[in-house]
Structure formats: C-alpha cells, structure tokens
Amino acid sequence: MLLCNLARWVAGFLSFSPFKAAGIRHGRVPVVYIQMEKEKFYTSEKWKRKRAAILARDKYQCQICKRYGRMRPATEVHHIVHLEDDPSRALDASNLISLCKACHNAQHPEKAAKPWRRRYGEQNARNGEA
C-alpha cells in the first residue's frame, strides 16, 4: 500500500540520527532536527562527563587566552570541528578545547549572524555548552 510505504518512510526518516551517521552535514537534514539532536547531546551524561574531563585536562583555564599569556578561567568546552560538521568527533578529546565565554563566542561568528542560532547559542550556554 502506498500510504503504508509513505508512513514507513517518514518514520524511518524521523528516527535517522545525524550523530549515528557521521559526516552528514546541514542541508541534508532539517535544521530543526539538528537542533533537537544537539540538545539531546548536550544534556546527555556522556557529554557532561566528557566536558568535565576536558576542563580538568585544561586545568580549568581558557586555552586561547593562555596562548596570549592571559590567565582566564574556562567555563565552556568547544568543538574545534563543530558538532554538526562532524558528529563522529563529538566526544573526541583531540577535538575539544576549554574556553572562556568571550573566546568561545569568537569561535562561533555564525551564532551572531543567524537569529535561530543566536537563540540556540544562549540555550546551549544554559545547558553548559555549544
């Protein structure tokens, strides 16, 4: 039945996770869906543990400020290759860096450019990360 097939296709599409299929970039999955997946990720225990480990590894200091001889406490953990660009590196320690808020914002010019991103960025800040 055509309707059955269509329903199955929609169900399959909705259960498809960009975090499982590494390397899927925006444009191929709806933006709203990426936001949902990101929120799921940033509230997961896996991420909270990894985030704490990265802050400890970087001695709770902003790694960009440190390069410039400034000592500023890190409050955020950043994905060097952004999460949505390569979800397979979401928990890869070599892709994570501790930053202060100002340095982190500087790494995400796209948040200032797009209103939905800016809103989402604020939400991430509350969740602990972006």
Ligand SMILES: [Zn+2]
């Ligand atoms: Zn900094």
Ligand SMILES: [Zn+2]
């Ligand atoms: Zn970031």
